[in-house]
Amino acid sequence: MKASRITLLFAAVATPAFAHTGVGHEFTLFAGLGHPLFGLDHLLAMVGVGVWAALQGGHARALVPAAFVLSMALGSVLGFAGVHLPAVESGIALSVMVFGLLIATLARLPLSAGVALTALFALVHGHAHGAEAPAAGAFWLYGVGFVTATALLHGAGYLASSRLQLNGAERLLRVAGSAMAGVGALLLTQTL
Numbered sequence: 001m002k003a004s005r006i007t008l009l010f011a012a013v014a015t016p017a018f019a020h021t022g023v024g025h026e027f028t029l030f031a032g033l034g035h036p037l038f039g040l041d042h043l044l045a046m047v048g049v050g051v052w053a054a055l056q057g058g059h060a061r062a063l064v065p066a067a068f069v070l071s072m073a074l075g076s077v078l079g080f081a082g083v084h085l086p087a088v089e090s091g092i093a094l095s096v097m098v099f100g101l102l103i104a105t106l107a108r109l110p111l112s113a114g115v116a117l118t119a120l121f122a123l124v125h126g127h128a129h130g131a132e133a134p135a136a137g138a139f140w141l142y143g144v145g146f147v148t149a150t151a152l153l154h155g156a157g158y159l160a161s162s163r164l165q166l167n168g169a170e171r172l173l174r175v176a177g178s179a180m181a182g183v184g185a186l187l188l189t190q191t192l
Contacts, residue, residue, distance in 0.1 A: 027133055032145020035129065036153055041092050041187050042125060044180050046150050048099035049118060050157025051173065054165065055103065060111050064118050065154040069147060071119035075126025076143055080133050088131070090191040091124035097184025103177025106170060 036042040046068075053064040078085065085091075098121070101107070109117070129146050133139045164173050 027138055027142040029138075029141045029145045032142040032147075033149045035142075035146045036149045040183065041096050043153065044183060045092070045095045045099055045121065045125060046153035047157035047160075048096065048103060048177075048180055050154035050159075051161040051176075052099055052102050052114075052157075053154070054158045054161035055106055055173070056108055056111075056114060058111070060114055061158070063111065063115050065151070065158070067115045067119040068122040068125075068154065069151055071122035072126035072129070072150060073143065073147055075123040075128075076130030076133075076146070077126075078123075079127040079130025080139055081130075085124060085127045087191075088124045088127050090188060091121065092128060093184055093187035093191050095121035095125065095184070097181050097188060100177045100179070100181030100184050104174050104181055105177070106174065 036046055049065055049068050053061050056064060075085075098117070102109075129143070130139075133142060161173060164170070
């Protein structure tokens with residue numbers, strides 16, 4: 001009963017990602033810091049990466065978030081340069097759903113598969129950031145902002161996951177992952 005309420009709550013607040021291409025805003029350090037916080041899909045995916053990395057243990061604890069940050073930075077450069085990637089919005093929504101499912105099932109993947117999957121999803125997140133940047137302006141400041149915010153969100157997810165695991169609250173992680181997957185599925189239907 002509790003899990004369905006959480007899922008319903010997330011579904012009720014799920015909106016199209018206003019942080020994405022086509023919505024103008026200033027390109028400053030502070031705008032970059034705030035960007036991942038105001039798009040539900042970005043926020044969930046980035047916290048989810050940290051949660052899932054903590055569940056993986058070993059080298060994945062550092063490599064999964066690092067792969068996300070580096071690949072996201074590359075994706076932002078591609079987007080800024082005008083390189084087209086297909087289905088960016090669908091890929092972002094799918095990332096929320098997949099990371100939610102990975103958390104809900106407490107799935108462990110081989111390190112190379114986990115890093116590759118994370119990097120692929122990060123590429124589309126970064127592309128969305130870069131594609132909306134103006135041709136003139138301080139894109140690099142904006143980039144430093146969203147990279148920093150992303151790393152902080154990964155850290156928050158990692159710390160929350162680690163704390164819950166220490167307290168034997170894997171069930172809560174499963175419920176949160178299920179809710180996240182539900183929001184991702186809802187967002188995915190909005191992109192199709």
